[in-house]
Amino acid sequence: GAVVSQHPSWVICKSGTSVKIECRSLDFQATTMFWYRQFPKQSLMLMATSNEGSKATYEQGVEKDKFLINHASLTLSTLTVTSAHPEDSSFYICSARGGTSGRVGTYNEQFFGPGTRLTVL
């Protein structure tokens, strides 16, 4: 199946600094990438939808100036948490959906990255 990677797998930073998380589709072109946030023992909450070459679409309640998303190529999307604070500590997961008609492998399937654990001190 299609593989999605994330880097770093975990990061610890000081309050007030910015952190960039990368999401890559390794063996397919991802027309759309999604960023999720998952708190301990809770479900995935969609933060934003990212389409290559266009601005991300943020879900209600997600601060676009705080969570900057760049989908510069068909294989890479980045999430930058700006001026991070302890409440931003979470598990961030990306997924990718691709193919010539927006699909690869199976119909409308999203392939998930392994996640990035962010801890803000």
Add this chain to the structure above:
Amino acid sequence: AQRVTQPEKLLSVFKGAPVELKCNYSYSGSPELFWYVQYSRQRLQLLLRHISRESIKGFTADLNKGETSFHLKKPFAQEEDSAMYYCALLSGGYNKLIFGAGTRLAVHP
């Protein structure tokens, strides 16, 4: 409002027992539903989707529009089925997924 409800946080069964993980949805159009599974220390992966009407690892799920449900079933649970299971609904122009809260399945020997 579009919503996915998984009422059980934890389902604990013994090996060989039948399993049913419940999922109900709220959606105004024609729904497209999925079950995703997350094994311990692994990434989320697709288990099955309703449109393909397939059986994966012995699991099946039938869409019941009348009851707005998409319950996941397996007649005989195995220990390796222990994992977190998420029901998800496809939504919107970008085909984003709305996830339920998840149900942890624990299969005991």
